[in-house]
Amino acid sequence: MSEERENETEAINSIYGADTLIQSDEPGVYILSLSEYETSLRVSFPRDYPASIPHVLGTESTGESTRKGYGKYICDNARDILQRIFSPGSVCLFDLLQELDTSLIEGSSDQLPASPSDQEQQADNVLNTGPPLPPNLEEPPQWSLSAPITEKKSTFLARACTVTSPVHARACISHLLATDKRASKATHNITAYRIRIPASASTNEVVYQDYDDDGETAAGGRLLHLLQRMDVWGLLVVVSRWYGGIKLGPDRFSIINNIAREAVIEGGWTRSRIMKD
Template identity: 50%
Template sequence: MYDLLEEVREAVENAREQGTVSLHENKEEQSVETSQSLLQYSDSSAPELGPEPPWVIAPPITEKKSVFLARAARVSSPAQAQQYLAHLLATDKKAARATHNMTSWRIKGHNDTSYQDCDDDGETAAGGRMLHLMQLMDVWDVMVVVTRWYGGIHLGPDRFRIINTAAREALVLGGFAKDAEGKKKGKK
């Protein structure tokens, strides 16, 4: 049902962009041309999204029909992190329709202040685990968004492993993680 409504909405938007929208009033069909002022009004009511975020996108991970996709981007303030998330949800229809868009970010501010935050988006404790991963990796001035499309099969606690694997992959691909060569190898 939702897909049908989305198709109808897209068809109406396409008709508006082409300049013709047909309305039905009193059983008479009228053709109404969309004026420039209507287009300007609809554009001015849309929130300012800003520039395209510089996402580093990790390869998707599929597990029992669920798909996980991680993105990472450098950020300098909590407001910028929220703006990047808003831009993602406004411009990527697949991400906007996803079951969950879990986020976390860590930012070093002026005078040794630090900002850390996370959002589960309904996937209980997932944002906190992503934030913990970022703390362990000592990653700063970065945000991570892991998008999950639920496949109908419960994953249980394995979902946290997959979410962290996807987030870690995006952080490594983006070069945000510290180089491990200078550190001792961890416990076996």
């Protein structure tokens, strides 16, 4: 196994669960488990991956309560997404899982295979978008994501979204932890936000800036300092860390800031110079 594929496997299993991606008895073939959809897929990796695209060979298994044909539906979605997102030289499984989750949640019922009436409610539950929005959130936040980074068995992932007030920022964090099991199981969810409300004829400019280490001492303040250096406003950044049992020392701060910067730039909050630590 190449170092890139090994790191990708560690990242996937840190974020999604220890047995999400495991090697099968066949050389180069892995089982990708989609536990929320009671389905697992067989994925083949060419020897030179990530230079060449992996292939979804088929369905490994489906749960007893899933719709007839639902495994094939997921398999076909996964193949289509891989063809669209794959870029030679870049690992792609994390992007595949993110895109597949979105596709399955947003898929309309007329796209799904027919099923007996006693399975209709179960299928509806599979496609449910989650709990109701918090009262201070009119619509789900649109997160911009970094690529996950794994270092000494710890995995890091950054998200950024637009926010308009401290109340809005806290609602976005609550929604993330309520709807994303992976984020809720992270060892730390480090947050920082910067919000500026322009002056009006009757009010002065109002600035809000805050952070939360969530147990990762000093990380939140450094994250806020990064946003200040980048001179970006109106956004919340959340960096999740799944601790792997090996201390990283000061290196963790560089990783946190680098992936946070990636999420901010990916979301279009700044198109100017990329800051260097």
